[in-house]
Amino acid sequence: MESHQASGVSHALIAHVSELPVSAHVALFFALVYLAWGVTRFVVMPMLHPDEPKEYPYWLPFFGHLFGFFQDSDALLHRAR
Numbered sequence: 293m294e295s296h297q298a299s300g301v302s303h304a305l306i307a308h309v310s311e312l313p314v315s316a317h318v319a320l321f322f323a324l325v326y327l328a329w330g331v332t333r334f335v336v337m338p339m340l341h342p343d344e345p346k347e348y349p350y351w352l353p354f355f356g357h358l359f360g361f362f363q364d365s366d367a368l369l370h371r372a373r
Contacts, residue, residue: 348372 309320334349347373350356360368 309317310361312320330349334347338344348357357368357372
């Protein structure tokens with residue numbers, strides 16, 4: 293019975309998303325890609341490679357901690373320890 297309810301919920305969600313404008317589909321796509329990247333980079337990879345040093349999480353790919361480093365590099369390095 294639960295799988296039938298879950299199926300109904302997924303169909304309702306798909307129907308709702310299909311009514312959204314194209315720009316919302318694009319935004320949703322990029323949000324899901326960003327979420328998948330973050331989970332893969334900061335959750336899955338450390339579990340697969342526990343002997344590697346942990347990476348200090350950041351919000352902007354390719355920019356990392358660039359802005360924080362130029363504002364106060366000592367504080368950034370202290371937080372990363």
